[in-house]
Amino acid sequence: MQNVIFGIVTGSILAVATLGFALVRQTENFLNIAHAQMMALGAFIGVVLVDTYGMNIFLAGAITVVGLGALGVVLSAVFFQPVRHQGGTVLLFTSIGLALMMYAAILALFGTQARFYPDVSGSLYRFAGINIATNELVIIGLAFGSIAALQLFLNGTGLGRAVRAVASNDDLARVRGVPVRTVSNTIWFISSAFGAMAGVMLGVLGAVNTEIGWHNILIVLAAAVLGGLRSITGVILAGLLLGIMMDVSALFIPTSYRPVVAFGVLVAVLILRPEGILSIQRRKDAVVA
């Protein structure tokens, strides 16, 4: 059971990171590899604010998330909008190029030395033979709070509905007068902010090093494919499922095979349910339509 708790913590971070990744995939129609470097940047900026400037972790996290959300909008305007009309392949390679540039910038700005958030574990709560630290509860709460807020935004606001319209059919939305540029900026802001938040969470639990983005992008991709790139619920479930499977697998197989579990699941899903774990629902939707 303890490992399930570990998995929920891991899965919560994975769900936040993957949601940002899937949003861009769903609306801009390409795999944004640079998303991983936004996570790394978030981890580094957060640790600098906390460790170097002595800032409160929550304030530092908020500044990092908002700041990198804005940076995401700028980067999309500079790198992606000019080549958007050339299609997904060009956008994919642009994102790879941007990821490499961001990685180089991280090396130049922060150096190659690992950094660590000061211990912000807080109390350890024990019940029914399991334990969970305050910071893990905060991570789970923040992750699900953010995801719930995103759901509310998408379902309960005009801009949110516009985002869903663009995600559903870009051309139709444009014809119907949806402000596509505004929607695009909103998506980039949310996506980058979620990436930055995941980065800070990763840093709080582990170490902040320059490879943190590269280490996590494939797992994020696995969660996105597993969840089905078009379903928020699917992404959340996939993140949790992968996190729990990776951490529970430690009880049965050597933990060095942890990533193999994630990709084993990914391969199985690609073979059995190429549209993700919520594909049955999607088929029903298709029949109704």
Added chain:
Amino acid sequence: MKRVLVALLAVGLVAAAACSGDTEEEGPVKMGFLNGQSGDYGPWGGWALAAAEVAVEELNAAGGVLGRDVELIVEDNGSTPEGAVSGFAELTEVDGIHALGGIESDGMVAIFETVHELQIPTICSTCGTTELDNTGGDMVFRIIPSDTDNGIVGAQVARDEGYRSVAMLVELSEGTESPANVFKAVFTEQMGGTITEDVRFNAGETTYAAQVAQAFESNPDAVYIAAGFETGVPLLNEWQRRGYTDIPMIFTTDLLSPEIAQIVGSVDGASAIVGATAYDTENNPAWDAYVPRFAEKNDGDPPEIAFYDAWQYDQYIILGLAMAKAGTTDGAAVAAAIPDIANPPGVEVFSYADGLAQLDAGNDIDYHGTTSNLNLNSVGNLLSPVMAVISVQDGDWAVRENIELDPTLVKPS
């Protein structure tokens, strides 16, 4: 015509290569320093570089090597094999180094073959890998104990502390698995100890919660941790977070950093010990001369326990003396001279200047460094390492006692 052009091009390339070879006996003597200034070995990087600079300054103060200035060329390998390969290529192809020092286990294994192909005399000052136990002595020499020794001394410490069962947390890398495998074999096969869990993990995981729980929840007398610094900090944060702090820990030398000592020292009653190599500081003129010069360079005394710094100094003094004895910077000749410099017979010397004077007088020399007598066996390994039990005391590492390796414990087959 095309063939003529190709032939001319080939001749040109050969001529260029020959010209570059001609410059080897001119200009400064170039000592490469390929070291993890960042990454897992980063915490020791500053001390390591300062020690190397002290050595090169000593060489130049004594008139240089073969009458030529000595230049230290630094490459950060990022504490990774990939960084070592690219750094070594830069040092050899661009900088044209004559000798190499500073490298760690993973990097040494990665460039081992190339070092021999290019005939670059190399002293391994921070690599304990068991891969070098039987393969050195021609071009590669090691002046620190092997991980075989480190693994044996770790098991010896565990036995002497009265631990009968141990859980293992081992990062998957050459430098950490190497001593851990020896520890496991000696502890179980020669001491009858039990391994309650052997948890191997990759660096760069999101968290280590599951791995730490698996090891500490297995009811061991102690937990043996072999990990790099970047992994060690989150591991220990997890250890602290979960309240496993009453279970003693045995570390490998990779975790001998001040930051790690601070984490352990911040917890009341926590215990961490390392069976590791130590410096030969008693009545050692080489050490006595080194300390103030290092202090001046580093703005502080060298660490009292072995933090990979003084070996960096010793290696360049050996290389300088070997070049002086060989009368050339030719790689094969220098490598052949290294055992002659480090081993008896010869007049015992404790500095480059003294060694040079004895060589000029036509005498053989036996260089005794800051860290030990540096005597090497037939495969270029340190013959008699100085070992110690090191523990966290008041938030810092401190030598608890010097120990001899138990001769009844042998290298596992």
